[in-house]
Amino acid sequence: MVISSHSVQCVKLGWTRCYLLKCTGGYLLIDVYYPGYYGQFEKKLEKIGITASDIKYLLLTHHHDDHAGFAAELVRNTGCRVIAHRNALSALEKGDSEDACDKPVNRRLQIVFTFYMLFHKEFKFPPVRLAERDIIIEGDNDEFLKGIGIDGVILHTPGHTRDSISVLLSDGSAFVGDTAMNFLRWTGVGHRPIYIEDIDTVYESWRKLRERGARVIYPSHGNCFSAAKLDKSARLAIST
Ligand SMILES: [Zn+2]
Ligand SMILES: [Zn+2]
Incomplete structure (x- = not known):
């Protein structure tokens, strides 16, 4: 069985988009949302004719709440x-998404986050x-998804966080978590993650995604967009 983009479903919860890919015997879900939203998630699944028990795998793109x-x-x-990168394990076990290495990507976002923190003080979730x-997952994994009927690979795409992973399908659809975004762009952030550990590492991850064939980026925050939009920022010279 080959997964095409027609087999991808999106469930939007607040500001996060969770994606469902058809796999052998059910679905692989990419990411969930904040604690307390499980009921809402089930209702949204019901509307697209899926029940929670159809979910066979949960791939966590990274450890954030x-x-x-x-x-x-x-x-x-x-x-x-659960599918997660080795670097996510300790934060997942603690149920704590606060990371001293993270910082807003620019000054405007620093201001946005100062306000956001007034309302969002807790970064904890059930372990x-x-x-x-x-x-x-350690590094890139070219085999696992194929074994469950998904024609794609899992790539280690750090930079937003060191545990960030992406799913890249053979048709060029890339589910990148927070490795690239289409969100709060009025702050001048472009497609960069609004919070980063290291921007050069983000660009290296973009380069890897493009070199491996990413054509359409499905971010966790914001609408999908052409992967070619990453090229300039990543200073890539790849013709597509
Ligand atoms: Zn994140
Ligand atoms: Zn996020």
Whole structure:
């Protein structure tokens, strides 16, 4: 079975887009949302004719609470297997998405975040403890997705966080978590993540995505966009 873009479904919860890819025996879900939104998630699934028990895998693009918030609840209710990068494990086990290395990407966002922090003081979520049955990604993984009927690969795409991973399908669809965004662009951020650990590492990840064939970026925050838009910022010289 080959997954085409027609087999991709999007569930929008607040400012995060969660993507469902058809896989053998059900679905692979890319990311969840903040804790407390599981009920809303189930309702939205119902509207597109999917039940939570159809979810066989949950791929966490990284450990932040707007991506992993109700992961533990989903696993408890569905028995789905978690896929995460090794660098995510300790933060997931602590249920803590605060990272001293993160910083806003520019001054305007620094101001936006100062206000945001007044309302969002907690960065905690119910701990996610990976078990033996779960899948720990180290570096890039070209095999796992193919084994579950998805024609794509998992790429390590750090820069936003050191544990960030992306799913790249063979048709060029790239589900990148927060490695690139289409969000708060009035702040002058372009497609950069609004929060970063290291911007040069973000650009290296963009370069990897493009070199591996990314054509359309599906970010967790904002609408999908042409991957060619990453080229200038990443100072790429790739003709497509
Ligand atoms: Zn994030
Ligand atoms: Zn995010």
